[in-house]
Amino acid sequence: MKIAIYPGSFDPVTSGHMDIIQRSSRIFDKLIVAVLENKRKTPSFTVEERMEMIRKASADLPNVEVGTFSGLTVDYARLCNANAIVRGLRAISDFESELAMAAMNKRMAPELDTVILFTSSEWSFISSSVVKEMCSFGGDIHGLVPDCIAEEVQNKLQGCGGIK
Amino acid sequence: MKIAIYPGSFDPVTSGHMDIIQRSSRIFDKLIVAVLENKRKTPSFTVEERMEMIRKASADLPNVEVGTFSGLTVDYARLCNANAIVRGLRAISDFESELAMAAMNKRMAPELDTVILFTSSEWSFISSSVVKEMCSFGGDIHGLVPDCIAEEVQNKLQGCGGIK
Amino acid sequence: MKIAIYPGSFDPVTSGHMDIIQRSSRIFDKLIVAVLENKRKTPSFTVEERMEMIRKASADLPNVEVGTFSGLTVDYARLCNANAIVRGLRAISDFESELAMAAMNKRMAPELDTVILFTSSEWSFISSSVVKEMCSFGGDIHGLVPDCIAEEVQNKLQGCGGIK
Amino acid sequence: MKIAIYPGSFDPVTSGHMDIIQRSSRIFDKLIVAVLENKRKTPSFTVEERMEMIRKASADLPNVEVGTFSGLTVDYARLCNANAIVRGLRAISDFESELAMAAMNKRMAPELDTVILFTSSEWSFISSSVVKEMCSFGGDIHGLVPDCIAEEVQNKLQGCGGIK
Amino acid sequence: MKIAIYPGSFDPVTSGHMDIIQRSSRIFDKLIVAVLENKRKTPSFTVEERMEMIRKASADLPNVEVGTFSGLTVDYARLCNANAIVRGLRAISDFESELAMAAMNKRMAPELDTVILFTSSEWSFISSSVVKEMCSFGGDIHGLVPDCIAEEVQNKLQGCGGIK
Amino acid sequence: MKIAIYPGSFDPVTSGHMDIIQRSSRIFDKLIVAVLENKRKTPSFTVEERMEMIRKASADLPNVEVGTFSGLTVDYARLCNANAIVRGLRAISDFESELAMAAMNKRMAPELDTVILFTSSEWSFISSSVVKEMCSFGGDIHGLVPDCIAEEVQNKLQGCGGIK
Numbered sequence: 001m002k003i004a005i006y007p008g009s010f011d012p013v014t015s016g017h018m019d020i021i022q023r024s025s026r027i028f029d030k031l032i033v034a035v036l037e038n039k040r041k042t043p044s045f046t047v048e049e050r051m052e053m054i055r056k057a058s059a060d061l062p063n064v065e066v067g068t069f070s071g072l073t074v075d076y077a078r079l080c081n082a083n084a085i086v087r088g089l090r091a092i093s094d095f096e097s098e099l100a101m102a103a104m105n106k107r108m109a110p111e112l113d114t115v116i117l118f119t120s121s122e123w124s125f126i127s128s129s130v131v132k133e134m135c136s137f138g139g140d141i142h143g144l145v146p147d148c149i150a151e152e153v154q155n156k157l158q159g160c161g162g163i164k
Numbered sequence: 165m166k167i168a169i170y171p172g173s174f175d176p177v178t179s180g181h182m183d184i185i186q187r188s189s190r191i192f193d194k195l196i197v198a199v200l201e202n203k204r205k206t207p208s209f210t211v212e213e214r215m216e217m218i219r220k221a222s223a224d225l226p227n228v229e230v231g232t233f234s235g236l237t238v239d240y241a242r243l244c245n246a247n248a249i250v251r252g253l254r255a256i257s258d259f260e261s262e263l264a265m266a267a268m269n270k271r272m273a274p275e276l277d278t279v280i281l282f283t284s285s286e287w288s289f290i291s292s293s294v295v296k297e298m299c300s301f302g303g304d305i306h307g308l309v310p311d312c313i314a315e316e317v318q319n320k321l322q323g324c325g326g327i328k
Numbered sequence: 329m330k331i332a333i334y335p336g337s338f339d340p341v342t343s344g345h346m347d348i349i350q351r352s353s354r355i356f357d358k359l360i361v362a363v364l365e366n367k368r369k370t371p372s373f374t375v376e377e378r379m380e381m382i383r384k385a386s387a388d389l390p391n392v393e394v395g396t397f398s399g400l401t402v403d404y405a406r407l408c409n410a411n412a413i414v415r416g417l418r419a420i421s422d423f424e425s426e427l428a429m430a431a432m433n434k435r436m437a438p439e440l441d442t443v444i445l446f447t448s449s450e451w452s453f454i455s456s457s458v459v460k461e462m463c464s465f466g467g468d469i470h471g472l473v474p475d476c477i478a479e480e481v482q483n484k485l486q487g488c489g490g491i492k
Numbered sequence: 493m494k495i496a497i498y499p500g501s502f503d504p505v506t507s508g509h510m511d512i513i514q515r516s517s518r519i520f521d522k523l524i525v526a527v528l529e530n531k532r533k534t535p536s537f538t539v540e541e542r543m544e545m546i547r548k549a550s551a552d553l554p555n556v557e558v559g560t561f562s563g564l565t566v567d568y569a570r571l572c573n574a575n576a577i578v579r580g581l582r583a584i585s586d587f588e589s590e591l592a593m594a595a596m597n598k599r600m601a602p603e604l605d606t607v608i609l610f611t612s613s614e615w616s617f618i619s620s621s622v623v624k625e626m627c628s629f630g631g632d633i634h635g636l637v638p639d640c641i642a643e644e645v646q647n648k649l650q651g652c653g654g655i656k
Numbered sequence: 657m658k659i660a661i662y663p664g665s666f667d668p669v670t671s672g673h674m675d676i677i678q679r680s681s682r683i684f685d686k687l688i689v690a691v692l693e694n695k696r697k698t699p700s701f702t703v704e705e706r707m708e709m710i711r712k713a714s715a716d717l718p719n720v721e722v723g724t725f726s727g728l729t730v731d732y733a734r735l736c737n738a739n740a741i742v743r744g745l746r747a748i749s750d751f752e753s754e755l756a757m758a759a760m761n762k763r764m765a766p767e768l769d770t771v772i773l774f775t776s777s778e779w780s781f782i783s784s785s786v787v788k789e790m791c792s793f794g795g796d797i798h799g800l801v802p803d804c805i806a807e808e809v810q811n812k813l814q815g816c817g818g819i820k
Numbered sequence: 821m822k823i824a825i826y827p828g829s830f831d832p833v834t835s836g837h838m839d840i841i842q843r844s845s846r847i848f849d850k851l852i853v854a855v856l857e858n859k860r861k862t863p864s865f866t867v868e869e870r871m872e873m874i875r876k877a878s879a880d881l882p883n884v885e886v887g888t889f890s891g892l893t894v895d896y897a898r899l900c901n902a903n904a905i906v907r908g909l910r911a912i913s914d915f916e917s918e919l920a921m922a923a924m925n926k927r928m929a930p931e932l933d934t935v936i937l938f939t940s941s942e943w944s945f946i947s948s949s950v951v952k953e954m955c956s957f958g959g960d961i962h963g964l965v966p967d968c969i970a971e972e973v974q975n976k977l978q979g980c981g982g983i984k
Contacts, residue, residue: 772936
């Protein structure tokens with residue numbers, strides 16, 4: 001059985017992330033979406049909220065699981081018996097950092113490979129920070145995040161627009 | 165069963181191609197290396213020679229097959245019942261042409277996905293044309309192509325150095 | 329009155345070119361689409377055919393005219409009393425050649441400026457050569473060129489698929 | 493009448509910004525330089541100081557006005573009845589963020605277009621932050637900002653060199 | 657006598673920096689490694705620690721000296737009677753910032769030139785921040801920094817992993 | 821004594837090449853400008869003409885010599901007892917091909933290093949082919965090539981404008 005993990009912050013999950021999740025779930029037998037808990041950053045959503053939103057949005061994908069980790073991605077991948085790490089490549093500006101990350105991961109875990117999917121062009125301009133910025137200015141995020149979480153995201157983020 | 169095709173000219177197959185072939189054969193259940201017959205170009209090796217060199221170099225990889233096609237990649241992929249098209253990304257300068265090719269293929273065959281592997285950094289400077297140029301100037305191609313085909317490649321290409 | 333020229337080979341005009349033509353026609357009072365006659369290249373369509381296809385496709389844009397020129401773009405722009413040269417930027421790989429061309433044109437004609445529009449993402453993978461390659465392999469070009477010229481393009485290019 | 497806005501922080505306006513302002517003022521009938529008030533950042537100059545410096549530097553350009561806004565650029569552009577948003581592209585590294593911004597703006601306001609000018613090569617290395625860094629180290633900013641504001645900028649920024 | 661300076665933060669010096677130091681020391685008669693003291697940033701190692709680590713790692717290179725400076729690089733280069741500033745280029749993403757820095761330095765000191773070496777591909781993914789991140793997660797930095805300082809770096813940085 | 825070679829086609833030498841020649845001649849004790857004789861290409865100028873133009877243009881640089889070679893650059897560099905190969909980097913689009921060339925040369929001759937100079941921004945848009953294209957359209961090449969060879973270049977290239 002081929003298992004892959006798809007690591008990220010997902011703060012919150014976007015339509016671009018969902019594009020990668022759906023497509024990876026067709027390529028691998030099992031896909032684990034791995035929410036990174038980075039103790040040095042202050043996310044907008046808790047790890048539990050982020051995991052729950054991904055679970056809702058991928059409810060119709062039976063071979064997708066949601067997990068969480070802190071520390072090195074390769075350690076979590078090994079724990080999951082994963083064969084591969086999935087990453088989405090949105091634009092050329094992502095290229096070199098993804099290449100460097102893949103090279104460092106290969107150095108630490110040669111048996112694991114990094115598999116890249118190009119983000120579909122309709123989602124290539126969307127990132128979690130774009131979603132947050134749009135919300136804070138009162139812009140409409142319809143379509144930028146999965147429909148089933150749009151209201152939750154808008155409610156949480158609009159409230160903190162004036163503060164942050 | 166997850167099947168992928170890895171299309172290319174492979175004129176001749178290089179150590180960089182072999183890196184992608186080995187790694188893809190671990191990710192997919194079956195990998196078909198698909199040699200493109202482009203009737204508008206004059207290759208250095210015939211389709212049969214190119215296929216035979218790939219067979220030799222991948223003899224120890226039981227789930228790798230070698231095929232050939234002309235025309236559209238997506239038509240051949242469908243013929244093979246493939247789920248995915250594998251491509252190696254060597255450098256940023258490959259990015260946009262690969263992205264465009266993936267987008268056009270998706271347009272024609274939405275059920276097929278393009279999966280990208282970053283070429284390992286030690287092979288990122290190697291291409292079939294670099295191999296051919298090195299040969300024609302009498303340079304040593306040891307390491308640039310699989311050992312088992314190095315002599316064959318050198319013999320064929322050195323001979324035509326002065327002519328082409 | 330602000331006049332711009334939009335120079336190119338348009339061999340044939342694509343949906344991406346039409347995107348730039350429509351948008352430029354709203355920014356400038358008059359837009360002249362300028363078909364380059366490059367005597368060193370063998371185009372698939374004659375200058376007259378290319379001009380006629382652009383005329384058909386822009387029939388509903390009253391302030392768009394179609395012209396032809398050979399030689400330096402700046403000379404033709406001056407002949408047209410143009411204030412600006414319009415160029416579409418599809419991808420990063422176009423950036424430096426467009427920047428260099430703009431710099432050379434400014435050197436020769438400081439009063440003329442080059443105005444860049446980003447090609448809309450749905451057309452960013454389309455070029456005249458992609459259209460021609462698709463045709464020659466029997467692929468469907470619906471949507472890649474304006475509907476009113478699709479049949480003409482397909483007829484002309486499919487016929488020469490085996491020859492060229 | 494064709495109206496464009498040129499949004500930015502202009503903290504402070506540089507010779508590179510002035511290059512774009514002068515050239516845009518020849519392409520459009522009216523150009524509104526729109527100073528962004530970003531409440532999350534601490535600028536070196538107040539909005540009023542920034543607007544006044546632009547007014548001084550563009551005093552000889554009768555069709556240039558100076559405004560200010562917070563929030564979404566497209567909302568301000570609509571308020572101004574603008575047809576276009578002008579942006580300067582200094583280098584490839586600006587490309588993707590500008591493309592993404594243009595795509596998001598088009599999504600929110602399809603009737604507005606983003607028009608790009610390449611920053612002239614003599615100004616391509618200049619940004620507001622380079623000017624500020626030069627000042628703080630006691631470097632000479634002559635030529636990097638318009639002559640009529642150079643002294644004001646140098647006075648204000650040298651003073652805070654040791655503090656910030 | 658041809659003298660060059662190689663400026664940087666070196667917080668800490670990596671195997672990639674050492675690659676540039678060794679190679680530059682063969683090209684120039686004297687190389688001064690110049691540790692930047694940036695009062696606005698909080699480095700992980702003091703200037704003295706950083707200088708001492710470089711001295712240890714370059715002990716076998718007789719024409720390499722280690723210095724420190726704050727302020728403008730060109731001022732320090734002149735103080736050293738240097739003919740050239742050496743910089744390593746790891747990746748395309750470094751290109752434009754290095755080009756801009758070289759252009760600003762040339763503007764301030766036309767007699768000084770910037771000389772670029774490409775970082776060898778085996779070190780192209782290594783930076784001081786990657787080393788620090790690896791340490792904080794308990795990863796192994798063997799090979800990423802010179803052997804003679806690896807223990808010192810690991811001890812210092814692992815301790816602060818949980819805090820920073 | 822530090823010796824460098826500066827290899828290229830120089831068909832013809834441009835003001836951009838001269839910028840690199842002048843600057844390299846200050847960094848190295850001796851600079852050999854090495855004109856490549858590529859038997860597969862048809863240059864506009866013979867090797868002898870190209871060498872003579874470089875000699876004229878660098879007459880005031882006593883430590884610059886002009887040579888010619890065919891075959892591998894590293895073989896010629898060794899013949900010259902060179903320590904380094906000098907290359908000019910005009911733009912990001914040159915980066916990866918230069919990096920690959922440097923890596924291949926290092927593989928073949930580890931004792932030789934490739935030293936990069938950024939082409940000054942005023943020359944970054946100039947290449948031998950731009951010069952030739954300008955000439956063929958009757959454009960003015962004043963400033964694009966050294967003054968002392970401008971007439972010779974213009975005479976030779978204008979004549980063949982209509983033919984080639």
